Amino acid sequence: MKQIFSKITAGLLAAVLLLCTLSGCVRRTAEKPSFRVMTSFYPVYIMAVNITNGIDGVQVSDMAGQQTGCLHDYQLQSSDMQALSSADLFIINGAGMESFMTKVTDQLPKLTVLDSSTNVPRITDETGEVNPHMWVSISSYIIQVQNIAAGLAKADHTHAVQYQKNSDVYLKKLENLRTRMHTALDPLPNRNIITFHEAFPYFAKEFDLNIVQTVQREPDSQPSAKELAESIRLIRSSGVKAVFAEPQYEQSAAKIIAQESGASMYSLDPAATGSNDVNAYLDAMEKNMQTLQRALR
Structure with missing residues (x-):
């Protein structure tokens, strides 16, 4: 009788383990990313996740967090510097939005920084100060996406083709929306x-x-x-x-x-x-x- 009970118990245990394995409740070690990307704040983060979407081994993190908003007077934390120290690429908006960049480059001189504002036409106020909110224009946003896609491909050759494919898909969506917005708003x-x-x-x-x-x-x-x-x-x-x-x-x-x-x-x-x-x-x-x-x- 004991032998029969033991066999039944063993069979049930094996079945439970099999179900857990199939349902994912067995703990697995997370795959270590092969390329770590850090973005300065939310708008640049959304650009980056579109370009890296679905690419295995590429991790994108948002340094300031999704609810911080514009980086006016943002104070770098020790946790920010620690996260940046392990990043392969730091993508910023540029045009003065990240006023803390001198501190970053002084402390992490080997960190590769990608400025997404390259070739975006600037708007200045009456004092001559550059307005950094360029992503709010869909045309400027498109240039930033193109810059990030090119910068990612240069920094991570392994996934260059995938970055380009993803950016092409995203850019087409952006261009279609821009056309519809002008059609709706211009008149x-x-x-x-x-x-x-x-x-x-x-x-x-x-x-x-x-x-x-x-x-x-x-x-x-x-x-x-x-x-x-x-x-x-x-x-x-x-x-x-x-x-x-x-x-x-x-x-x-x-x-x-x-x-x-x-x-x-x-x-x-x-x-x-x-x-x-x-x-x-x-x-x-x-x-x-x-x-x-x-x-x-």
């Missing part, structure tokens, strides 16, 4: 807008929009009562019909200005934060197109 009668952050000059230039005023040049600041009053007077006198806030930041000032001026408030997304979805940028720009169609008709 709109109203071109004047009010924004609350310096994120949209490239986008405005792309679609021939006139930014009458930027209320908050820095997203973490709040306009004074005097600035709010001036914005309200400007909207009333200029006939601006739409005020655009950003989903990443506090919108109380935008709501006050819209209520007091009679303008409508909308949300325009610079795609500086978002989900871990390869289509995140495409989805954000699609939504922006729909929003502008409603706001400027």
